[in-house]
Amino acid sequence: MILLKRTLQFFIICVILGLLTLAGLYYYVRSDIPSVQVLKDVQLQTPMQVFSRDGLLINQFGEKRRIPVTIEQIPAPLIEAILATEDSRFYEHIGIDPIGIVRSAIVLISTGEKKQGASTITMQLARNFFLTREKAYIRKVKEIFIALHIENILSKNEILELYLNKIELGNRAFGIGAAAQVYYGKALHELTLAQMAMIAGLPKAPSALNPIRNPERAKARRNVVLGRMLSENYITRSEYQQATSAPITARFHGAEIDLYAPYISEMVRAEMVARFGHEKAYNAGLNVFTSVESDVQKAAQTAVIDNLHAYDMRHGFRGATAQLWDPELAAPLSRADILSKLDSVKQFGPLLAGVVTNVAEQSIDVLLKNGNQVTVEWDGLKWARKYITRYRQGFAPTTANDILTAGAQIWLRKNNDDDYILSQIPEASSALVSLDPHDGRIKAIVGGYSFEQSQYNRAVQAKRQVGSNIKPFVYSAALENGYTLASILNDAPINQWDKSQGVAWRPKNSPAIYNGPIRIRRALAQSKNVISVRLLRGVGLQRTADHLLKFGFQNNDINRSESLALGSAAITPLELARGMSAFANGGHLITPYFISEIQDAAGNTLYKANPERACDVRSELTKQLKLANTLTNNNSMIADTTMPTEANCAPQIISKQNAFLISQAMHSAIWGGGSWAHKTGWSGTGWRAQTLERRDLSGKTGTTNDSVDTWFSGYNRNVMTSVWVGFDNPGNPLGRSTYNKNLDSSQISGAESGAKTAQPAWIDFMKVALQGKPNAPIEPPEGLVSARIDLKTGLLSHNNDHTSRFEYFVKGTAPTRYVLEQSDNIFEQTEQKTEDELF
Known part of the structure; x- marks a missing residue:
């Protein structure tokens, strides 16, 4: 009895001492224990995701890969695998597992080593959020107290969900959702039992047990997990055997x-x-919806890539990138050796690295980097005459041996028929920008051939001379200063002596064809250089430069010399597209944008684009006032000077009449004029766009001296697109190509130019961008009149035949005299007083 009493007293004392010790430990570490209330509103570090306008994932940026999932989205076998391995009594304990703690203590006492941590899932969650992985007693104490707190504020399912989304699982994957994607490229519900067990085994040692780096150790760990599942009766013996015999299928995705x-x-x-800082941008789970449309963006990228390859091919084949063996002197390498050589070759865009293993008369066999053996037929080879210079190409080949030998390391790509074609990395560069001219939304943007090859975004960073793409702006200045589309100027050579340089400046047409007296509409459509210079002189250099600045160009980019009329200004493709949009939208300067909406991780909108639009404030207010006057029987109208400005309208930089007239001239650049039946027909420089069979398009070519930079810009009312092609090193000419007898008559040859080099990409892109869309021509605004004019003189005409046409004029600017039919001398019939005034 006395012994029992003393034992009871000892037990009570031990309990009291234990409680006091526990209380003392709690007060000792209390100040270091964080508030676990934050777990109620936890913000997991989730990468930023970037989407197209129609919701397709473009990219994600973040230091940690994480795909948050709810407990309902997690398959039961995966939860069972985690519980069987990490915490089989998770749903029974209070956050700590006394049995596990006792077991760990026994191991520590018997071995002196901390081999078992006795951490529950709740304790691991506490460590992952608030503590380090340091093996220290005081950390374990803190872990226990935090775990108890967590169990008080969260349910078991909430704890498990947080844990499964938080844990590190290797290869920058955090959480099981990301692990399933990284290792297997699947969603959780698509995983097999073996794959689930593999993921469940990773929390113990994500690096050491990684199935990509250490497949054998990972397989052993996976089988341990499956054994635990079998012991806990989560799976049957047959399921266990099938899963343990499954191969390792993990690879990086x-x-x-x-x-x-x-x-x-x-x-x-x-x-x-720039907006949010590095930490929030990368880890706050922001979702960014861009302005680009997925199908249009794909079309832009394809158009740029295909066009660069087309340019590259017509200038000739530059040869193999390497010769791995001499077919005359050495035995060929083995398949394994070839693949080993190719393994280090970085591939770009659509290009596939390969080595020629056999050369037949008009075909070659190629071993690709991916291990496939393919045959390239003659249709994929016959283009490859030798490149000599950018101006010269060799003879067209007749056999495959004229092009390559066995052992050549080459590039292939697939054509539209899915056949292989010999290729090479293009030396030239390109950019494409497509905008909605009404509000500046970027529909598509491409900054080069390959982002992996060069991250330089030529669409927004490359300021290049725009050549004749400047002329619509120069002509716009002329229309603002008394000229009309029917004005006649002399298309004749210019010679100007420069006293300071001691040389003559002789701007020439390209090609050097001169038509004499010519209407402004046709001069712009046929890109007459000397007319552009004459207009600049007529308006004045400073006044013309000031007019160009209205279109959003930078002052430093608009040089103050007469070469401005020929496109010596350096402008980025995006800046050019923005300026050109004013002609499509009625004269407004829009501001391009590429982010439509930003959402936080919970789907709340943080930002939504509200761009200024090209809107006719006066027209809309006039409609409202007419309605109000009708209702009140008041026929009086408020004076124009009292009209307010709508807050979200883009500024009006030129009149809508001016914008329409320039669009009309650029429409003629595509569709030409005159009568081919009466031998007076003529083509504009953009005539190739007629293949689109759309009468709603206006466009302008652009080519600088020596074809260094080539451009094409064109639009209808809803789509504005500019394309640039040139070399990254300014000053390098694009050269010329000769006719290749191995190819059909549709090939491009001769000197490179905006029409031949840049416009094909514009056409290919617009074919997709406008597919299924109704015609959207630029409609004539109020304030214009239409009058029939004589094509030779620009004066009014009574004729209703091929010698005349209807022309648009701003009210008050149309000719007042009729052509004198009995005279062919236009100088006697025009209203100008002197020859100097005319020219």
Whole structure:
């Protein structure tokens, strides 16, 4: 009895001492224990995702890969695998597992080593959020107290959901959702039992047990997990045997990108870091919806890539990138050796690295980097005459041996028929920008051939001379200063002596064809250089430069010399597209944008674009006033000077009449004029766009001296697109190509130019961008009149035949005299007083 009493007293004392010790430990570490209330509103570090306007994933940026999932989205076998391995009594304990703690203590006492941590899932969650992985007693004490707190404020399912979304699982994957994507490229519900067990085994040692780096150790760990599941009766013996015999299928998978558009995604990344800072941009789970349309963006990228290859091919084949063996002197390499050589070759765009293993008369066999053996037929080879210079190409080949030998390391790509074609990395560069001219929304943007090859975004960073793409702006200045589309100027050579340089400036047409007296409409459509210079002189250099600045160009980019009329100004493709949009939208200067909406991780909108639009304030107010006057029987109208300005309207920089008239002249650049039946027909420089069979398009070519920079810009009312092609090193000419007898008559040859070099990409792109869309011509605004004029003189005409046409004029600017039919001398019939005034 006394012994029992003393034992009871000892037990009570031990309990009291234990409680006091526990209380003392709690007060000792209390100040270091964080508030776990934050777990109620936890913000997991989630990467920023970038989407197209129609919701396709373009890219994601973040230091941690994480795909948050709810407990309901997690398959039961995966939860069972985690519980069986990490915490089999998770749903029974209070946050700590006394049995596990006792077991760990026994191991520590018997071995002196901390081999078992006795951490529950709740304790691991506490450590992952608030503590380090340091093996220290005081950390374990803090872990216990935090775990108890967590159990008080969260349910078991909430704890498990947080844990499964938080844990590190290797390869920058955090949480089981990301792990399923990184290792298997699947969603959770698509995983097999073996794959679930593999993921469940990773929390113990994400690096050491990684199935990509250490497949054998990972397999052993996976089988341990499956054994635990079998012991807990989560799976049957047959399921266990089938899963343990499954091969290791894990390999690295990047993010599931739906739309590969690296240039726009990099623009978004830079903008988001600038707005929110690095930490929030990368880890706050922001969702950014861009302005680009997925199908249009794909078309832009394809058009740029295909056009660069087309340019590259017509200038000749530059030869193999390497010769791995001499077919005359050495035995060929083995398949394994070839693949080993190719393994280090970085591939760009659509190009596939390969080595020629056999050369037949008109075909070659190629071993590709991916291990496929393919045959390239003659249709994929016959283009490859030798490149000599950018101006010269060799003879067209007749056999495959004229082009390549066995052992040549080459590039292939697939054509539209899915056949292989010999290729090479293009030396030239390109950019494309397409806008909605009404509000500046960027529909598509491409900054180069390959982002992996060069991250330089030529669409927004490359300021290049625009050549004749400047002329619509110069002609716009002329229309603002008394000229009309029917005005006659002399298309004749100019010679101007420069006293300071001691040389004569002789701007020439390209090609050097001169038509004499010519109407302004035709001069712009046929890109007459000397007429552009004469107009600049007629308006004045400073006045013309000031007019160009209205279109959003930078003052430093608009040089004050007469070469401005020929396009010596350096402008980016985006700046040019913005300026050109004014002709499509009625004269407004819009502001391009590429981010439509930003959402936080919970789907709340943080930002929504509200761009200024090209809107006719007066027209809308006039409609409202007419309605009000009708209702009140008041026929009086408020004076124009009292009209307010609508807050969200883009500024009007030129009149809508001016914008329409320039669009009319640019429409003629595509569709020409005159009568071919009466041998007076003529083509504009953009006539190739007629293949689109749309009468709603206006466009303008642009080519600088020696074809260094080539451009094409064109639009209808809803789509404005500019394309540039040139070399990254300014000053390098694009050269010329001769006719290749191995190819059909549709090939491009001769000197490179805006029409031949840049316009094909514009046509290919617009074919997709406008597909299924109704015609959207630029409609004539009020304030214009239409009058029939004589094509030779620009004067009014009574004739209703091929010698005349209807022309648009701003009210008060139409000719008042009729052509004198009995005279062919236009100088006697025009209203100008002197020859100096005419020219």
